[in-house]
Amino acid sequence: MLDIKFIRENKDLIDLGAKKKHINFDVEALVAIDDKRKEFIASIEKKRAEQNMVSERMVRTQDESEKAQMIREMKALKEAMQQEEEELKKVMHEWQVLMLAVPNIPDVSVPDGVDDKDNREVKTWGDIPKFDFTPKDHIELMQNLGMLDLERGTKVAGFRGYFLKGDGARLQFALWQFVQDFFLKKGDFTPMITPSLVRRETLMGTGYIPQGEEDLYKTQDGDYLSGTAEVALMSYYSDEVLDKKDLPIKMLGFSNAFRREAGSHGKDTKGILRVHEFFKFEQVVLCEASHAESVKYHEEINNNTEEITQALGLPYHVVANCGGDLGLGQVKKYDIEVWLPSENTYRETGSASYFHDFQTRRLNIRYRDDEGKMRFVHSLNNTALSGRPLIMIVENYQNEDGSIRIPEVLQPYMGGQKIIAKQ
RNA sequence: GGAGGAGUCGCAUAGUUGGUCUAGUGCGCCCGUCUUGAAAACGGGUACGCCGCAAGGUGUCGAGAGUUCGAAUCUCUCCUCCUCCGCCA
Numbered sequence: 001m002l003d004i005k006f007i008r009e010n011k012d013l014i015d016l017g018a019k020k021k022h023i024n025f026d027v028e029a030l031v032a033i034d035d036k037r038k039e040f041i042a043s044i045e046k047k048r049a050e051q052n053m054v055s056e057r058m059v060r061t062q063d064e065s066e067k068a069q070m071i072r073e074m075k076a077l078k079e080a081m082q083q084e085e086e087e088l089k090k091v092m093h094e095w096q097v098l099m100l101a102v103p104n105i106p107d108v109s110v111p112d113g114v115d116d117k118d119n120r121e122v123k124t125w126g127d128i129p130k131f132d133f134t135p136k137d138h139i140e141l142m143q144n145l146g147m148l149d150l151e152r153g154t155k156v157a158g159f160r161g162y163f164l165k166g167d168g169a170r171l172q173f174a175l176w177q178f179v180q181d182f183f184l185k186k187g188d189f190t191p192m193i194t195p196s197l198v199r200r201e202t203l204m205g206t207g208y209i210p211q212g213e214e215d216l217y218k219t220q221d222g223d224y225l226s227g228t229a230e231v232a233l234m235s236y237y238s239d240e241v242l243d244k245k246d247l248p249i250k251m252l253g254f255s256n257a258f259r260r261e262a263g264s265h266g267k268d269t270k271g272i273l274r275v276h277e278f279f280k281f282e283q284v285v286l287c288e289a290s291h292a293e294s295v296k297y298h299e300e301i302n303n304n305t306e307e308i309t310q311a312l313g314l315p316y317h318v319v320a321n322c323g324g325d326l327g328l329g330q331v332k333k334y335d336i337e338v339w340l341p342s343e344n345t346y347r348e349t350g351s352a353s354y355f356h357d358f359q360t361r362r363l364n365i366r367y368r369d370d371e372g373k374m375r376f377v378h379s380l381n382n383t384a385l386s387g388r389p390l391i392m393i394v395e396n397y398q399n400e401d402g403s404i405r406i407p408e409v410l411q412p413y414m415g416g417q418k419i420i421a422k423q
Numbered sequence: 424g425g426a427g428g429a430g431u432c433g434c435a436u437a438g439u440u441g442g443u444c445u446a447g448u449g450c451g452c453c454c455g456u457c458u459u460g461a462a463a464a465c466g467g468g469u470a471c472g473c474c475g476c477a478a479g480g481u482g483u484c485g486a487g488a489g490u491u492c493g494a495a496u497c498u499c500u501c502c503u504c505c506u507c508c509g510c511c512a
Contacts, residue, residue, distance in 0.1 A: 041474055045481045052445090052481090055493050059442050067492095074492035199502095241433085241471095366471095374471075 001361045002102050004034060017105035020323035022114055030098045037095050040088040047081045100210060104358040106323050107332040113322025119335065120322065125306070126315030128339050133400040137342035138391040139271040142168055144402050145420055147394070148272065160261070160276045164390075167420045171406070172279075172390055174413035175312075176254070179281050179385045182308055189252040189283065194232035196256040197223055202235035205363035207329040207355075214262045229253030230381045233284040238363040242377060247367060248287035248297060252384060255280065271391070273340075273347065278387030286365065289375045294331070294354045301382040302334050302352040308385065309349070311409045314392050315339040317346055329358035336383075338392040349392065350383025 007014055011027045018025040051074060058070050111120040129135075142148035147168025153161035164172055183189045203209040203224055208216065208231065217225040226232065233253045242249070257280045261267075268274035283301045287293045302318070309316050321333040333353040337346035357376035360366070366374050397405040403421035406414055 038474070041481085045474065048482090049480055051492075055442070056445095058492075071492045078492065 001099055001358060002104065003361070004099070007031075007102060008034065013105055014102065018103050020106050020110065020112065021103050021326050022324040023103045023328070025101060025103060030095075030102065033091060033095050033098060036091050037088070040084055040091060044081060044084050044088065047077055047084075051077055051081075104329045104331055104355065106326055106330070109320070110326065110332050111320055111322045114324040116321070116325050118322040119319035119325055122318050122320050122334070124317040125310060126313070126339075128315050129341060129396055131341065135341040135395065135398060136402065137271065138394045141394050141398055141402060141404060145404065145422060147171070147420070150271070157276070160274065162272050162275060168390075170414060171393070171410070171420070174410040175385060175390060176279070176281070177413045178311075178410055179308060182311070183252045183304075183384070186304070189250045192229075192233065192251055192253045194229045194253045194255045196226045196229070196232070196258060198226050198231055198235070199223055202226070202231050202238075205238060206231050206234050206359055207327065207362070211328055215260050217258050217260055225258035226255075227257050227259045228280060229255035229257070229282040230284055233282065234359055234363060234379060234381070237286065237365045240365060241374070242286070242365065242367040244288070244367050244369065247377065248285050248293070251284045253282045253284060255282075273388065273391060275387065280386050281384035283382045283384050285380045286360070286377045287380070288367070289357060289369070289378050291356070294356060294378045294380060297380050298332065298352060298354045301380060302336070305336055305350055305352065305382055305384055309336060309338060309389070312389060312393060312407050314389065314396055316349070321351070327353070329355045331356055331358075338389065339396065340392060341395045347388065349388045350386055352380070352382035354378065354380040
């Protein structure tokens with residue numbers, strides 16, 4: 001959500017931003033509704049002022065017939081007011097719907113483009129492995145080594161169901177511990193285990209609702225299963241006023257991530273590249289309301305995930321997402337994509353975005369600046385570790401005989417084990 | 424799941440026969456007086472939003488709806504917390 005005053009004063013910016021994101025949005029329609037809103041508010045408040053004034057007089061009046069006269073007048077005023085309030089309600093509803101649809105303005109550095117094919121590569125790291133044999137995909141490798149069970153996975157959980165098993169489970173545990181220790185060394189991230197069963201407002205606040213509702217699981221009680229710990233972490237401080245001296249607040253969340261993957265039924269149907277549930281570490285940062293600060297921490301959290309990926313020895317590149325590939329609230333986004341030998345291409349393992357005050361305005365997270373003015377903090381988030389790096393490790397570290405070398409940094413968490421091979 | 428109690432502007436509280444509550448008080452915090460400095464004492468100030476160029480107006484007492492000329496105060500629904508009972512990992 002953006003500030004209505006800002007929207008009114010920067011209609012052209014909003015318009016250009018929406019175009020860059022390839023989102024249809026009619027600013028003029030919103031402004032027209034807002035004009036109506038203001039009109040009604042002014043009129044209603046004027047009537048209410050009169051009502052308050054008469055009310056005050058009535059308390060001091062002893063004369064009963066004078067009182068009765070006042071009540072008659074106020075009754076009429078009240079009816080007029082109720083009518084206007086009814087209309088204001090309708091206007092407000094329309095206003096809300098439009099306000100929730102206003103896209104945040106993308107940064108100037110965001111490349112133009114329609115979809116992920118237009119994302120611009122900004123960095124590459126590592127050597128793409130050269131195999132002198134035909135590399136196998138993670139499904140074959142993991143099933144052969146008893147690391148993954150898809151048949152029983154679908155039997156138990158349905159389409160896209162899976163079990164990580166044996167060394168598959170152990171390798172995943174090792175990754176989690178490695179990531180925890182990585183951030184422990186950084187020192188300033190608070191580790192948190194967060195709920196993924198969350199209330200509707202949290203998803204509204206983070207911007208996943210109303211636009212992304214069909215990709216969320218919903219319970220019979222009206223709660224939702226979130227697709228990332230970002231939702232709970234962002235909502236953690238909702239409706240609170242933070243101390244400026246506590247900023248930036250850096251959090252490392254760990255949670256289940258649930259995704260319906262509605263609309264991607266045909267995509268990645270084999271294996272565990274795209275699944276309905278997985279565990280994920282997520283970084284969330286709340287900082288002062290300054291573009292420079294946002295940019296600084298955006299680079300920082302992206303760098304953290306790059307460091308993790310490098311430590312794991314996985315070849316990757318970073319892309320700056322183009323306008324059409326940005327979400328409604330995002331100002332800028334980087335995706336980290338790791339090389340997947342079986343597909344002979346890079347696949348996304350995480351994405352880092354910043355929002356300015358788009359999310360915090362919805363969630364009402366504020367602080368007092370040096371002038372004593374209340375301001376909405378800025379928010380950012382980035383994947384620290386999704387479920388995919390496990391797949392990337394398996395494929396990139398495979399040997400001709402189907403065994404898998406364990407990345408050096410993970411070996412301590414695997415009891416010194418260096419390789420996963422058939423017994 | 425059942426029974427009962429509670430939710431006030433940082434914190435703690437007052438306010439329940441509806442109308443000077445434009446929400447009082449204490450603590451905390453800020454400014455000032457006094458002081459060599461500090462403390463204490465004393466004086467003043469201290470919620471957030473919306474409309475308005477401004478003066479000013481207006482809203483918010485967990486949320487929403489209702490009764491009324493008028494609701495922090497009455498009614499209903501919901502949310503959250505506490506106590507007890509039941510069930511359970």
